[in-house]
Amino acid sequence: MFFEFDKKISNNLATEPKVFHLSCTDNFAKNFVDGLLSRVEPQVFKSHPEFLSQITILASNKRIAEQIISLLEKRCVILPKILDLGNLSQLFYDLRVENSFKIGVFNGFKTISDINRFVCLTSLIKEAQGSLVRDSVKAKSFELAESLNSLIDELNINNVDSNDLKKLTDEELPEHLQLNLVLLQKILRRYEEFNIDKKFIDKSKKYFLEVKELIKFWLSNKFVKPFILVGSTGSQLATATLMKAITELPQGLVVLPGLDTYLTDRGWNALTPDHPQYAFVGLCKTWGLEGCMRDKIIKAPS
Numbered sequence: 001m002f003f004e005f006d007k008k009i010s011n012n013l014a015t016e017p018k019v020f021h022l023s024c025t026d027n028f029a030k031n032f033v034d035g036l037l038s039r040v041e042p043q044v045f046k047s048h049p050e051f052l053s054q055i056t057i058l059a060s061n062k063r064i065a066e067q068i069i070s071l072l073e074k075r076c077v078i079l080p081k082i083l084d085l086g087n088l089s090q091l092f093y094d095l096r097v098e099n100s101f102k103i104g105v106f107n108g109f110k111t112i113s114d115i116n117r118f119v120c121l122t123s124l125i126k127e128a129q130g131s132l133v134r135d136s137v138k139a140k141s142f143e144l145a146e147s148l149n150s151l152i153d154e155l156n157i158n159n160v161d162s163n164d165l166k167k168l169t170d171e172e173l174p175e176h177l178q179l180n181l182v183l184l185q186k187i188l189r190r191y192e193e194f195n196i197d198k199k200f201i202d203k204s205k206k207y208f209l210e211v212k213e214l215i216k217f218w219l220s221n222k223f224v225k226p227f228i229l230v231g232s233t234g235s236q237l238a239t240a241t242l243m244k245a246i247t248e249l250p251q252g253l254v255v256l257p258g259l260d261t262y263l264t265d266r267g268w269n270a271l272t273p274d275h276p277q278y279a280f281v282g283l284c285k286t287w288g289l290e291g292c293m294r295d296k297i298i299k300a301p302s
Contacts, residue, residue, distance in 0.1 A: 003039050003226045003251060005051045018247035019300040024258035029067035032230055032255060037075065039226075055080035056094075058246075060231035060257075062086060068230075085232070085239065086203075088210045095217060112200035117152075121145040124190045128183055148187065155188075156204035157236045162188035208238045215245045223249055230255040233279035240286040256280065261299055268298060 022031050036057075037045070044051055057080050059065035065084040072079050083090050112120075122145040155161065162185050195201060217223075227249055233256065234240035246252040260277050271278045284294045 003055065005044070005048075005054055005225075017301060018252060019254050019256065019297055021256040021259035021261065021300045021302055023302075028231070028257065029064060030071055033068060033071045033075070035255075036080075036228070049077045052076055052080050053078050055226040056091070056228070057082045058088075058091075058227070058229045059084045060229075064231045080226075085207070088207060088214070091214060092210070095214075095221075095223075109199045109201040111203050111206055112195065112198075114149075116200070117202070118145055118149060120194055121148050121187070121191060124187050124194070128186045128190070148184075152188070152191070152202060153204040156202050157208055157238045159208060159237070162192060211238045211242045215242065218245060218249065224251060226251040226253070228253045228255065231257050233257065234283040234286065235279045237286060240283050243283070244287050256297070256300060259298070259300060261302075263298070268294070 020035075022028055022035070025031075036055075040052065057065075057068060059068060059082065062084045065082050069079065069082050072082075081094065125144050125148075227246055229243055229246050232239055232243065232254075234243050243254045247254055258276065259280060263277065268277075268281060271281055280297055284290075284297050287297070289296055
């Protein structure tokens with residue numbers, strides 16, 4: 001399949017395969033670039049190099065994005081639009097999407113820095129511990145703040161807040177966070193209040209909302225230009241949801257890293273969360289794929 005730059009034609013490409021994979025080697029970015037350019041017809045590449053600017057490439061991280069840019073600069077006069085998931089908001093300017101940070105509840109909010117969040121959590125932990133637990137069982141505030149940093153990102157990306165923790169028990173939390181579920185709820189609730197009061201928003205929460213707004217835009221506006229997400233396993237709910245939405249675009253493609261297509265069905269069913277291929281099982285679940293339908297992901301062509 002070649003990329004099409006004619007809107008009338010590209011509207012009819014939705015039935016083509018949308019999920020592919022590449023081995024995780026030192027040549028991952030090079031193999032991707034080779035595959036990308038092979039999808040542009042030679043005569044189009046020579047006579048209309050500007051058509052490449054209509055392609056959007058969304059890399060899983062900044063390193064992969066930079067590698068792709070470096071390789072394409074050696075082979076192309078005009079480059080596609082290339083960015084990483086951490087800079088998803090750049091798409092909003094090109095697509096003219098009105099996102100939640102210009103309107104509604106998050107109007108005027110700024111992303112909280114890592115150091116500000118860490119200092120805030122440390123302070124809130126000391127405050128909460130002083131009122132809820134004895135000195136003999138207090139956790140070290142710095143260590144707990146570091147653990148909460150990761151937990152907050154996990155909660156945000158999965159669209160969960162402090163109120164949802166009421167459904168958990170201490171035993172369901174990681175061991176290092178099992179000091180007191182009531183204490184944990186109080187700290188997270190106070191942190192959420194702090195952000196609202198100071199008009200801060202976490203990077204991870206901002207990312208989740210940006211994904212939501214982007215998908216909403218695509219549902220109401222036909223986007224027929226080539227759009228590729230490369231290098232992500234979809235281990236985070238927000239990213240997995242974005243990947244599924246991309247495959248539903250007429251020329252949307254997802255390129256998975258390191259997929260083992262030689263695993264048998266028995267092997268896939270036996271995978272546990274600590275196995276590197278398990279992320280793809282989780283991606284199947286997020287996409288609602290069961291049985292032979294999972295082949296869309298686990299048997300993706302290279």
